Amino acid sequence: MRPNARRTTLADIAQAAGVSVATVSKVVNGRGDVAPHTRSRVQELLRQHDYLAPVFRHTEAAESPTVEVQFQGGLKSYVAATLEGIIDSAAESGASVVISKASHAPHWARDLVSAGRRAVIAVTSGYTTAHMDELARSGLPLVVLDPLHLPDSRVHSVGSTNFGGGLAATRHLLSLGHRRIAYIGGPAMAMANQARVHGYRAAMEEEGAQVPDAYVRPGDFTYETGLLGATVLLGLHEPPTAIFAGNDEIALGAIEAARTRGLRVPEDLSVVGFDDTSLAQMASPPLTTVRQPLREMGGAALRTALRLVNGEKVESHHIELATELVVRASTAPPRDRL
Numbered sequence: 001m002r003p004n005a006r007r008t009t010l011a012d013i014a015q016a017a018g019v020s021v022a023t024v025s026k027v028v029n030g031r032g033d034v035a036p037h038t039r040s041r042v043q044e045l046l047r048q049h050d051y052l053a054p055v056f057r058h059t060e061a062a063e064s065p066t067v068e069v070q071f072q073g074g075l076k077s078y079v080a081a082t083l084e085g086i087i088d089s090a091a092e093s094g095a096s097v098v099i100s101k102a103s104h105a106p107h108w109a110r111d112l113v114s115a116g117r118r119a120v121i122a123v124t125s126g127y128t129t130a131h132m133d134e135l136a137r138s139g140l141p142l143v144v145l146d147p148l149h150l151p152d153s154r155v156h157s158v159g160s161t162n163f164g165g166g167l168a169a170t171r172h173l174l175s176l177g178h179r180r181i182a183y184i185g186g187p188a189m190a191m192a193n194q195a196r197v198h199g200y201r202a203a204m205e206e207e208g209a210q211v212p213d214a215y216v217r218p219g220d221f222t223y224e225t226g227l228l229g230a231t232v233l234l235g236l237h238e239p240p241t242a243i244f245a246g247n248d249e250i251a252l253g254a255i256e257a258a259r260t261r262g263l264r265v266p267e268d269l270s271v272v273g274f275d276d277t278s279l280a281q282m283a284s285p286p287l288t289t290v291r292q293p294l295r296e297m298g299g300a301a302l303r304t305a306l307r308l309v310n311g312e313k314v315e316s317h318h319i320e321l322a323t324e325l326v327v328r329a330s331t332a333p334p335r336d337r338l
Contacts, residue, residue: 009312016049017042021312048267065095067305068112070102071123078221078247078279078294082123082145085298092307109138119305124148128153141308145301148190156308158301158319162192164201165290165323166213169244169272172288172325176333178242178270179209184229184254185246188218193246196274200244221246226253234261234269241334248279251287255330266332276326285329293321 010028014021019038026034027042034042054286069086071079083099090097102122105111109131121140127135127144132154134210135142143296144157161243183200187192198217204211214236226245233240234257245251251273265271265285273280276291300319307314 011313012311013042013045013049016045017081021310025205043161065118065309066116066307067095067097067101067119067121067124067213067302068117069097069121071099072102076249077279078275079123081150081275081277081294082298082301085295085300086121086302087298088295089302093302095302095306097302107134109134109140112140112268113138118309119143121301121305123143141305143301143305143308145297146192148187148192151261153317155168156304156314156317158297158304158321159192160292160297160321161323162195163199163202165274165292165325166196166244168199168201168323169274170200170203170291170326171269172327173242173244173272173331174207174209174241176331178334179210180215180238180240181242181244182215182217182233182240182245183244184217184219184226184233184250186219186221186225193218195222197230198248215240219250221249223249223253223256226250226255227257228253230254230257231260234258234263240269241273242331244272246274248273248275248283248287248289250290251330252279252283255283260308266330268335270331270334272331280326280328283330288328288331291324291326293323296321 010021010024016023017024017038023034023038024042027039028046049239067090069083087097098117103332117140120135120143122144124146127142132142136154142155145154146159147157165284170181181204183197185196188194201211215233217229217233226249229250230243231252233243243253243254251271254271255265258265263269271287273289274292275289275294276289279293280287280289300321304314304319
């Protein structure tokens with residue numbers, strides 16, 4: 001390694017000393033659980049390589065790095081579940097978490113640094129290139145949880161197998177005998193929504209089932225989108241017998257739209273959601289849905305952020321955790337198959 005060629009990282013020092021990054025981090029942070037000879041060797045390498053700790057490495061924060069978690073919109077079931085995973089993982093790791101609404105005021109990243117933040121986790125937030133440039137200049141690692149758009153190559157992200165989830169949900173409805181299956185989802189350009197639509201279309205195509213243009217309705221990941229979308233779909237000359245919803249909130253809106261038309265779920269209309277939030281179990285009837293491991297995703301995002309803080313190499317820029325279909329009482333064969 002050549003001092004001054006680039007900023008020396010903890011990983012560089014660890015490699016030169018023949019120890020783990022965690023050991024070097026303990027030395028830098030003044031931890032006592034390092035053997036004296038190891039501590040001396042690491043400290044000497046730190047001096048040789050002119051290692052500069054980030055300017056925001058306060059002594060009081062060394063034992064407990066603080067991660068800023070930002071989200072947009074309301075604190076809904078999806079966000080709450082991911083936050084639980086982040087907080088639980090932080091407690092296990094000895095880290096601290098500050099939760100805030102996303103705000104991109106001038107110099108917002110520099111303000112986070114001044115406040116002692118060591119990394120940022122964004123929950124379904126749309127970060128522009130300018131935002132990421134500012135984070136990069138500030139030295140703050142960014143991890144995006146369930147990104148809305150294809151992340152910049154500089155950004156690490158955590159998501160789930162949305163395509164596989166869409167495939168499983170639609171195959172379930174097809175296996176019950178449904179052929180008129182519609183999809184109501186979130187923003188058309190949102191990465192997760194696109195993957196779920198592609199999974200839905202792939203399942204329909206492999207079964208030879210038609211997908212009329214009117215059967216695919218983008219919107220927002222909200223109850224209102226499900227209510228409005230299902231109202232339109234159920235008013236068609238040939239309405240669907242089943243609806244695959246892009247999340248649980250949309251599914252609940254679809255169920256209400258059916259109720260207001262005097263239709264029963266699942267006798268007259270089958271509905272499948274996505275996420276498996278607490279809403280799915282509280283729904284009437286309990287909702288068949290695709291489980292996203294939301295807490296596990298939050299935990300993975302926090303652990304990735306801490307690895308980046310410690311200068312460790314993260315092998316993959318995007319982590320995908322597996323989805324799983326959970327069958328409950330909101331799906332049944334169509335009436336003409338009963």
